[in-house]
Amino acid sequence: MKRFLSIAILAGAALNVSAAELTDSVAATIADHLKATGKATITQPAKLNDRLRPAPRTAESPAAETAERPAASADAPRTAGGFRILVFSGNNPRTAKNEATNRSELLARQFPEYATYITYDAPYWRLKAGDFRSYDEATSALGRLKTAMPSFAREMRVVRERINL
Numbered sequence: 001m002k003r004f005l006s007i008a009i010l011a012g013a014a015l016n017v018s019a020a021e022l023t024d025s026v027a028a029t030i031a032d033h034l035k036a037t038g039k040a041t042i043t044q045p046a047k048l049n050d051r052l053r054p055a056p057r058t059a060e061s062p063a064a065e066t067a068e069r070p071a072a073s074a075d076a077p078r079t080a081g082g083f084r085i086l087v088f089s090g091n092n093p094r095t096a097k098n099e100a101t102n103r104s105e106l107l108a109r110q111f112p113e114y115a116t117y118i119t120y121d122a123p124y125w126r127l128k129a130g131d132f133r134s135y136d137e138a139t140s141a142l143g144r145l146k147t148a149m150p151s152f153a154r155e156m157r158v159v160r161e162r163i164n165l
Helices: 002-014 019-037 046-052 096-110 135-148
Strands: 079-090 116-121 124-132 157-164
Touching: 079 096, 079 135, 096 116, 096 124, 124 135, 124 157, 135 157
Parallel strands: none
Antiparallel strands: 079 124, 079 157, 116 124
């Protein structure tokens, strides 16, 4: 099918046929072929095939006329708007990643109740801690972190972020 279309397009270009005329003639040829044989072979990548295939239906979910959004899986974290504490942000290509990792380990030892998140957004490595729903909650945690780690206190601040619930 692809080969046929490619040959038809090249032939049309060689004959100086306009694009509209070429499209009509190719469509007519394809339609004639379908009428004559009743078959069409479509070749497409396997990944596209997987995306186009509908999700398997289960006995609990009968077929519906309208498409519904699938429910969130239990494994996927739910997110919401909230706050985190920015503990470290550095752009030194030689030391920033190690510094973020070291501070994350130190923070995890002293405050295991706060999840840590290391991200790389070129050229910055950042370490953020906690999932706080309110600014007040994040500010009180920031005070505890600054008291426990005074050498890093100058860099720490509360930032708005999508948090895991």
